[in-house]
Amino acid sequence: MSGLVDEIKALIIETLDLEDVTAHDIDATAPLFVEGLGLDSIDALELGVALQKRYGLKIDGVSEDVRKSFYSVASLAEFVAARRVS
Numbered sequence: 001m002s003g004l005v006d007e008i009k010a011l012i013i014e015t016l017d018l019e020d021v022t023a024h025d026i027d028a029t030a031p032l033f034v035e036g037l038g039l040d041s042i043d044a045l046e047l048g049v050a051l052q053k054r055y056g057l058k059i060d061g062v063s064e065d066v067r068k069s070f071y072s073v074a075s076l077a078e079f080v081a082a083r084r085v086s
Helices: 002-015 041-055 064-069 073-083
Strands: none
Touching: 002 041, 002 073, 041 073, 064 073
């Protein structure tokens, strides 16, 4: 799953246009929102759309499961792996 983690890190950097941030700078287990990368709700929407386009996911609203899945890169990778359309 480390390949997927790296893909998601790159997707985050590309989608959110994070200048001066590399994949190496992003801790896969650190929070993405508030702490960690300090992302906000707009970033979450943009990231959700990018994940849907890239991996063919269907994300239905903001449930507690989705909220937990967006906690970190590692939890996003698990979410994508479980729901991705091949």
